Amino acid sequence: MTSVMIDTGNYIAAKAAVMACPDVVAAYPITPQTTLVEGIAKYLHTGEFKGEYICVESEHSAMAACIGASATGIRTFTGTSSHGLLLMHEMLHWAALARLPVIMCNINRVVGPGWNIWADENDSISQRDTGWIQFYCSSNQEIFDTVIQAFKLGEHEQVSLPVMISYNAFILSHTSMPVFVPEQKEVDDFLPKRKAKWKLEVENPITFGNIILPNEYEKVRKEMQDAQNNAKELIPTIAKDWKKRFNRFHGGLLEYYKCDDAEYVLLSMGAIGAESKVAIDNLQKNGYKVGLARVRVIRPFPTEEIIKLSKKADLIVIDRNISVGNEGVLFNEIKGALFGMSDAKVYGFIAGLGGKDVTFGDIEIMCKKAIKGKAKDHQIWYGLEEV
Amino acid sequence: MAIKDLPREECYIPGSAACPGCPATMAMRTVFKAIGKNMVMIVPACCTAVIESLHPNTSFDIPTMNIAFEAAAAGASGVEAGLRKQGKTDTTVVAWAGDGGTYDIGIQALSGALERQTNFIYICYNNEIYSNTGIQRSGATPYAAWTTTTVGGKTEFRKEMGEIIMSHHIPYAAQTCVSYPEDLYNKVKKAKSIKGSKYIEIMAPCPPGWRFGMERTVEMGTMAVETGAWALYEYENEVVTFNGKSKLILEGKIKRKPIEDWIKYQGRFRHLFIPKKDVEKIKAIENHIDQKWERYRKCYL
Known part of the structure; x- marks a missing residue:
């Protein structure tokens, strides 16, 4: 029987991770991820978490230990944030190239200097080329459901890639919400034990990761790309299976909200994605034909679905990140996806960097600027630039 | 245990990509014999990443x-936990790293793993340089040695990794040398029998890195010990015991040989002899070794 748990995003993530029965968790504390690893430590103490918990001395070692553990064929989990994620950078590549399905929560936090612990997506966005699958959640329920689905996806034989589940600092990590939690047996039925693509075992003494020549290495990259494309098919399939079992669905690669008959579609992610729903309700109430496509996954990038959207509507994009010297990454990648495929206009806004609050009111203003043709063709810094 | 009594089984397969006279391969062959096939090895960037040969082949x-x-020690922590979770507790987990990966870039992960009492053997083969990247200075490079990044000779003394390791109070640590395979074998064998973190450092004279003839690897190792530049010892249950010639030097039963006997055969110290003998620097090396042995006597005799 499903029970209801009222708790913060981090404790919900800890609960989900523990219910996925990882064999090894290796983690290092960083604000605002701390309560996630504390949650797992608590479950270790109560016996609910039966795996090994390695309290490492850095995030680099956290990921290295997860890689080592995963290479023995078992299930691993970790969590981090901001500078911790950046310290892991080298090992993020390593996990993905080694095709090890390490599952990790990243609590989106500002990168310093100066020190700032609030929500900003530049940490995980800057890791988008590491080969990891990347989810962005907009509610604690979605965190719970996505963490468990991520194990199934990452460990799938056609994927075998690490998966990062990101959610905004404090707005989700430290905010309590009611979350439906299935029974352990139901999770076990959904998520069978991992079958490793390769593993370190005495019976089969392989050497993994030795020197590889250009021709062979290029094939490794191509296989990773194929695996990401497989994930693109599997993410909606797994989400639908979850829906069938638990009657909860947060979307596939995108979550569509009131998009029928929309002449404009807003694309946003994370906590702004949740706030966007309120903005869409208000805008539609006032006659604006604007819907929402909340971006849940940026790797694999939902190119095809975005092209499809652009056939019927112009697009408005909000980025809580900036690739300095260019544009917000979502804005940039959406335009890249549409190149030669669509004549839709794309309006871009940068908003909420450094944890600056982005309310539904702000989102309504941004949408109206775009709809009324007052937005220019370059990306606008909302609140810093006059439109 | 005499060399002739070492197990016949070879886990080090012929056809590796090592340089002729490579001490790492000699040491590894003995380590494999001491541990046997029931082991998993983690290798960070170091010469061994080349020695093991090209994907999809292997020399191990x-x-x-x-x-x-x-990341060697952290990766090994994960492997150890993963195997333990599967009940494979009889498999020995070995991290096999060079001195760069141990003294310098890997020291944090190593310290963390030792502090956590990770059940593994960390082996450092110390050739006193970043040899795989082309002979650059490391924290293990001795004073006055030429490297490609200390062109006029290193101006600092090497750090004492053994003492850093011992301050972690792990159950077993040892220093050995590739020139003494029985000593190496026995120490690895003993490490294998102990639960918890074990650290073994192997002096590994590198012919291209130190600039000596490939036929002299063993001799360079023996001379490192006989001149006192390197010491053979074991640290077990907080007690340090010196072994072989190092024990005799410690107890004053033999005098250590002058450092010149060792460095004059190594091109990396050539500038101390040509064009003019640099008496002052040679004396500085000598004094440093004397100070080390005085400390050893004070602490461990």
């Missing part, structure tokens, strides 16, 4: 995983 008949330069 044991499961091996390469990992990033600074």
Whole structure:
């Protein structure tokens, strides 16, 4: 029987991770991820978490230990944030190239200097080329459901890639919400034990990761790309299976909200994605034909679905990140996806960097600027630039 | 245990990509004999990443995983936990790293793993340089030695890794040398029998790195010990015991040989002899070794 748990995003993530029965968790504390690893430590103490918990001395070692553990064929989990994620950078590549399905929560936090612990997506966005699958959640329920689905996806034989589940600092990590939690047996039925693509075992003494020549290495990259494309098919399939079992669905690669008959579609992610729903309700109430496509996954990038959207509507994009010297990454990648495929206009806004609050009111203003043709063709810094 | 009594089984397969006279391969062959096939090895960036040969081939008949330069001990922690979770507690987990990966970039992960009492053997083969990247200075490079990044000779003394390790109070640590395979074998064998963190450092004279003839690897190792530049010892249950010639030097039963006997055969110290003998620097090396042995006597005799 499903029970209801009222708790913060981090404790919900800890609960989900523990219910996925990882064999090894290796983690290092960083604000605002701390309560996630504390949650797992608590479950270790109560016996609910039966795996090994390695309290490492850095995030680099956290990921290295997860890689080592995963290479023995078992299930691993970790969590981090901001500078911790950046310290892991080298090992993020390593996990993905080694095709090890390490599952990790990243609590989106500002990168310093100066020190700032609030929500900003530049940490995980800057890791988008590491080969990891990347989810962005907009509610604690979605965190719970996505963490468990991520194990199934990452460990799938056609994927075998690490998966990062990101959610905004404090707005989700430290905010309590009611979350439906299935029974352990139901999770076990959904998520069978991992079958490793390769593993370190005495019976089969392989050497993994030795020197590889250009021709062979290029094939490794191509296989990773194929695996990401497989994930693109599997993410909606797994989400639908979850829906069938638990009657909860947060979307596939995108979550569509009131998009029928929309002449404009807003694309946003994370906590702004949740706030966007309120903005869409208000805008539609006032006659604006604007819907929402909340971006849940940026790797694999939902190119095809975005092209499809652009056939019927112009697009408005909000980025809580900036690739300095260019544009917000979502804005940039959406335009890249549409190149030669669509004549839709794309309006871009940068908003909420450094944890600056982005309310539904702000989102309504941004949408109206775009709809009324007052937005220019370059990306606008909302609140810093006059439109 | 005499050399002739070492196990016949070879896990080090012929046809590796090592340089002729490579001490790492000699040491590894003995380590494999001491541990046997029931082991998993983690290798960070170091010469061994080349020695093991090209994908999809291998020169090792044991499961091996390469990992990033600074991550050997952390990766091994994960492997150990993963195997333990599966009940494979009889498998020995070995991290096999060079001195760069141990003294410098990997010291944090190593310290963390030792502090956590990770059940594994960390082996550092110390050739006193970053040899795989082309002979650059490391924290283990001795004073006055030429490297490609200390062109006029290193101006600092090397750090004492053994003492850093001992301050972690792990159950077993040892220093050995590739020139003494029985000593190496016995120490690895003993480490294998002990639960918890074990650290073994192997002096590994590198012919191209130190600039000596490939036929002299063993001799360079013996001379390192006989001149006192390197010491053979074991640290077990907080007690340090010196072994072999190092024990005799410690107890004053033999005098250590002058350092010149060792460095004059190594091109990396050539500038101390040509065009003019640099008496002052040679004396500085000598004094440093004397100070080290005085400390050893004070602490461990």
